Amino acid sequence: MVTATHKTAPEAGITGISVQLRNLSHWFDKGSERLPVLDRIDLDVAAGESVALLGPSGCGKSTLLRLMAGLDAPREGKVGADKVRIIGPDPSRLLVFQDPTLYPWRTIRQNIALGLEARGLACEHGHRVEATLKQVGLEGFGTALPHELSGGMAQRAALARVLVNDPGLLLLDEPLGRLDALTRLTMQAELLRLWQDAGFTSILVTHDVEEALLLAQRIIIFSARPARILQEIRVDAPYPRHRDAPELQNLRRDILETLGHSHEL
Amino acid sequence: MNTMSTTFAPTEAPGTAPAFRLRTMSHTNLAAVAAWGGAAAVTAAWPDQTSWLRTSLLAIFEVLGALSLAIAAFALPAERLPWLNRLAPWFTALPIALSVWEMLTAKTGLLPLPFFPPPQAILEVYTDDNGRLAESAARSMILLVPGYLAGALTGFAIGVAVGWSRAVSYWGHPILRFVGPLPATAWLPIAFFFLPNSWSASTFLIALSTLFPVAVLTSSGIKSVSSSYYDIARTLGANERFLVTRVAVPAALPHVFVGLFMGLGASFAVLIIAEMMGVKAGLGWYLQWAQGWAAYANLYADLVLMALLFSAIISLLFFVRDRVLAWQKGMVRW
Numbered sequence: 388m389v390t391a392t393h394k395t396a397p398e399a400g401i402t403g404i405s406v407q408l409r410n411l412s413h414w415f416d417k418g419s420e421r422l423p424v425l426d427r428i429d430l431d432v433a434a435g436e437s438v439a440l441l442g443p444s445g446c447g448k449s450t451l452l453r454l455m456a457g458l459d460a461p462r463e464g465k466v467g468a469d470k471v472r473i474i475g476p477d478p479s480r481l482l483v484f485q486d487p488t489l490y491p492w493r494t495i496r497q498n499i500a501l502g503l504e505a506r507g508l509a510c511e512h513g514h515r516v517e518a519t520l521k522q523v524g525l526e527g528f529g530t531a532l533p534h535e536l537s538g539g540m541a542q543r544a545a546l547a548r549v550l551v552n553d554p555g556l557l558l559l560d561e562p563l564g565r566l567d568a569l570t571r572l573t574m575q576a577e578l579l580r581l582w583q584d585a586g587f588t589s590i591l592v593t594h595d596v597e598e599a600l601l602l603a604q605r606i607i608i609f610s611a612r613p614a615r616i617l618q619e620i621r622v623d624a625p626y627p628r629h630r631d632a633p634e635l636q637n638l639r640r641d642i643l644e645t646l647g648h649s650h651e652l
Numbered sequence: 653m654n655t656m657s658t659t660f661a662p663t664e665a666p667g668t669a670p671a672f673r674l675r676t677m678s679h680t681n682l683a684a685v686a687a688w689g690g691a692a693a694v695t696a697a698w699p700d701q702t703s704w705l706r707t708s709l710l711a712i713f714e715v716l717g718a719l720s721l722a723i724a725a726f727a728l729p730a731e732r733l734p735w736l737n738r739l740a741p742w743f744t745a746l747p748i749a750l751s752v753w754e755m756l757t758a759k760t761g762l763l764p765l766p767f768f769p770p771p772q773a774i775l776e777v778y779t780d781d782n783g784r785l786a787e788s789a790a791r792s793m794i795l796l797v798p799g800y801l802a803g804a805l806t807g808f809a810i811g812v813a814v815g816w817s818r819a820v821s822y823w824g825h826p827i828l829r830f831v832g833p834l835p836a837t838a839w840l841p842i843a844f845f846f847l848p849n850s851w852s853a854s855t856f857l858i859a860l861s862t863l864f865p866v867a868v869l870t871s872s873g874i875k876s877v878s879s880s881y882y883d884i885a886r887t888l889g890a891n892e893r894f895l896v897t898r899v900a901v902p903a904a905l906p907h908v909f910v911g912l913f914m915g916l917g918a919s920f921a922v923l924i925i926a927e928m929m930g931v932k933a934g935l936g937w938y939l940q941w942a943q944g945w946a947a948y949a950n951l952y953a954d955l956v957l958m959a960l961l962f963s964a965i966i967s968l969l970f971f972v973r974d975r976v977l978a979w980q981k982g983m984v985r986w
Contacts, residue, residue, distance in 0.1 A: 456887050478889040488880045492902045492979045502888035504898075532979050552888065 404555035442609030799858025811870025836861035862915035873907025
């Protein structure tokens with residue numbers, strides 16, 4: 388395990404949350420039929436680790452994140468956080484979606500303060516909102532409304548909205564999927580920096596092989612629906628990684644082969 | 653002309669312009685001033701077929717129209733002039749229409765009395781019967797405002813409950829679907845029978861007419877809130893109270909305002925009918941009273957007053973909406 392070995396400055400005080408998935412299966416009811424989504428998944432994520440979940444679109448990765456967030460309960464098997472069974476959502480395990488889903492009627496500052504407000508901490512910890520705005524590079528945009536922000540800035544605000552709560556587990560559901568190519572590159576570096584600084588466990592769902600290779604210490608490859616784990620790949624290259632590094636190129640080839648896209652090389 | 657100079661010298665540097673330049677009027681402003689002057693001439697110089705009390709007062713108002721437009725064109729600061737220029741066609745059309753009406757009625761008698769009173773007859777209503785009109789307007793407001801507010805608040809509360817709770821929706825939604833389409837006026841005989849006086853019966857009907865659209869729009873607004881808004885708040889530690897008051901209600905507000913607007917229209921209709929049927933006071937009653945005396949000038953004067961009052965109330969609602977929903981992108985203005 389390479390957990391935390393390459394981290395430059397893990398912040399004291401905040402510790403990541405470990406995740407345990409045990410024989411996890413899930414399905415949706417579609418009329419009288421069952422639509423299987425997840426198929427007997429076993430996975431352990433260590434505290435502070437950065438893991439990417441890679442697989443074809445619509446294979447059930449997002450559902451997996453929802454189960455880890457506690458928004459849905461699994462049909463079979465167990466989901467645990469720090470070896471305690473997850474029974475509901477908790478501000479220590481937070482989700483970032485593909486869409487920023489900022490509340491359009493709230494200013495950026497009010498959006499970021501949402502979690503503190505919901506838990507009655509807004510007065511005591513109000514100063515953290517400013518610090519987080521700065522952390523994601525949105526100083527001066529506190530009073531802006533969401534529709535006034537570009538896609539990349541809105542996604543930064545969505546990140547700030549979860550980071551201000553000091554989550555131990557960050558569940559990222561294709562957070563850069565809607566951004567243009569250049570903004571994506573900047574945001575990838577940003578995500579890496581935030582993870583290195585803050586010390587949370589990061590689980591990133593993506594279907595971008597390169598993104599997984601740049602950010603994750605471990606890549607879990609899923610099959611098409613119902614999702615099963617096809618392969619686990621450890622990425623030991625030190626951060627920051629360069630997309631053209633030969634070892635990453637080799638891993639990329641392996642991954643695409645597993646996903647059945649070797650002809651696209 | 654102003655328009656000419658701006659067309660041909662758009663690049664004139666501010667430094668080269670003379671310190672003071674006599675401002676000239678644009679074509680459109682000039683036309684408006686001329687139209688008001690013309691209308692005044694028609695009113696004053698052309699003798700009436702039958703004598704009207706307020707013909708000279710009408711002429712004075714028309715002269716005042718011409719004068720105030722001319723003064724505005726010279727005295728307004730330059731940045732306000734586009735506003736005047738934009739409205740100038742309206743300021744021109746208005747006196748022309750007034751003159752045509754004047755000529756068809758008072759001056760030639762082409763349109764028969766008493767159905768087509770001249771403008772000065774309506775002016776006479778405002779100068780001579782303003783007490784009764786003001787009292788009628790006040791009585792109408794005393795019915796409308798409490799009824800509308802009660803209906804809006806109840807409708808909002810019902811809408812939030814139906815939109816949020818499955819149990820309330822199970823029972824409440826079919827009732828809204830079944831009873832809602834009944835026009836509030838259909839309850840009129842029952843309301844006047846069961847409630848102690850005509851004021852409470854009318855207030856109840858106005859509230860009922862407002863309640864239905866507000867409740868339906870509020871509940872559909874709350875039901876259509878994106879589930880990811882709730883997911884976000886739930887993971888961040890929100891309880892149910894927070895989800896309702898800080899997520900569901902603000903997200904549904906654009907729908908709520910559509911309901912409030914529709915409810916306002918319905919409440920105007922009920923107000924007038926209730927006043928005609930039972931209340932014996934107010935602007936609706938005044939309509940019937942004027943008709944009974946074949947006082948058509950009073951009738952038209954009342955209609956104009958109603959239009960002013962009701963559109964002012966709607967403007968007030970939209971003013972509030974524009975403030976509350978200022979966060980919306982590309983909002984349609986009233």
